[in-house]
Amino acid sequence: MKPAPLNKPLFTPGVLVMLALMAAGGIVIIARFIGGIGYVSNLTNARPWGLWVGIDVATGVALAAGGFTTAALAHILGRHHYEAVTRPALLTAALGYTFVVLGLIVDIGRSWAIWKPMIYWNINSVLFEVAMCVMVYLNVLYLEFFPIVAEQFKGRVNLPGIFARLNNTLETVLRVGDAILDKTMWILIILGVVLSCMHQSSLGSLMLIAPTKLHPLWYTPILPLLFLVSAIGVGYPMVVFETTLVSSSLNLDPEMSILSPLTRITTFLIGTYMLLKIGDMLFRGTYVYLLDGTHQTNSFIVEMLFGVMIPWVMLLFKRVRKSRAGIFTAATLIVGGVVLNRINVFIVGYRSPITDSTYFPAPGEILVTLGLVATLMFIYRVVVTYLPVLQSPKGAAS
């Protein structure tokens, strides 16, 4: 089977819901650029980072990890069997990182100055390294996606009306670009993995500069390692999660022959993560907090129990790994666990040591985040409708 554009109508009820959320988020974004960040958010001097950094940036980056983990498996380790899931994972990663940048544009105070880190370098800053990696990686992802566009349109560029004069130029761009990328793709693939390892871990280093502000259950010198391992660990569950969602909502082949072995690798990766987390807790003695009943501790327990331990145990059973519902449940729990971990590190576990501040995201913050997620899903839907990303539908000739 070859990947092919979907042969389905675009405007389904689900898509209309996405459009409504996008409109709501758009209105809040307009309000933010008229009234300021304070007008639409609950951010304060004691709470400079909230939902937008916790979800849009940190979680967005983590959940886009499917892109580099599948590329590493299929292309670098040469397990070509898994190539069927690399295209949707690549699309998710490219859209995920685009969403990270869009989220940052809303969150940073001087959005128009977002390019300045390219000129003004502070190599001591963890955030500088993250920003550089994300910027380069976003371009790497777009380039990796280019051949898919070329595959669909090469030799077939036919713009209507006055744009027709661009046909030849576009055709040349597609042909030359495709030829160059054909020779250099291996560099981009390795580069993508290297850049991902760098900034996935450094996202964890971000909080190391504020030892008094992050709850000891999460503040550990190995936070970068935990972020890296959890990102690698969440890559395949994310692929399982979205492939199952997409294939059931679009009535495609669920590809169990690929997803099932992916979850076996996941038991190993999540198991490693679990050992690191528990080992770190024992080593630093932070288990003393476990029963103090604060909302931070409870959130930590939920994260570990439902996000790590239960899905790990589930995936140990062959019966679960062979069942579509089983792997979907386990994958959803793991994805949820990593989301909660990032929320815990950047929001729940964050304490302002002097001001007594409680933070809950304002409706405006929530709407912006929902709107951005809806935009991402909508673009995904548009792209798979018109470009060869997903495997052909069940029973249809390819």
Next chain:
Amino acid sequence: MELTRRNFFKFMGAATASAAALPSPAGAWESKAPPDPYGCLVDITRCVGCRKCEEACSKVNDLPEPERPNCQCTIFEKKRRPDHNAFTVINRYFTGRLDEFDKPLPTFTKVQCMHCQDPACVSACIVGALTKDETGSVRYDVTKCIGCRYCMVACPFEIPAYEYDNPITPRVMKCTFCYDIISKQGGVPGCAAICPTETITFGRRSDLLNVAKMRLKENPGKYIDHVYGEKEAGGTSWLYISSVPFEQVNLPVLADTPSPRLAETIQHSLFSYLWSPIALFGALGAIMFKANNHGDKPTDKSGGGK
């Protein structure tokens, strides 16, 4: 994707050569504190809460007039923090001290940027908009700032404030240590110059440490035996001495470790001269070369797979 032997070695050769040409990764973390910075010594026992320093600060820094400038009573009912309209504020604390009629005695404490020796904000700032100056001042350059607010996350004293109501050009706002004044001969910061009770002493940090220790020694029993800021977070340019425990007047308990040390050590040992990314690139390249040159051939040309 085409990974031929020639391509691979050509690329890896270039990468290795550029890595080898550079000196070995940096060694242990070193403080970047200026050698002889200015500082201020705040003797909390002397402060009477007149708030003249707030007024002077607003004038010098072109800020709005302090909230109810002449009020020395009800203004203290709520704890205030420096914000985008005020770089310094005085707070009143009742710490359990009593006067001879058993009435609770107030303790007044000034709060402003501590101008750390190795500031977390300076290390964190993505564009280097914050710098530690030779004078000791931690300065902010708005022309570089992108508004990420990582400085605010990093600061252990919760000092940088943000203009959240400005939609396009918000600034990070904090005490400037009156840089323009103190960088000139004989200049004294606005707050220190106006203070009628000599609570704030301006001078070289090294001299101020001696003054502080002298006062502790000459007044046995009056002070807590500790100069706050001598070692906290690796040392700060502003120093405090007090007769009540510092955490009771919102000066947080902090380790002596300079704030940026852990993060910078990790970053620099991993990424000096990009040695680890280059090594990882090489290792992955070797694996890819080996894995793809026997066995099944890749069927796809895109980075996305088939």
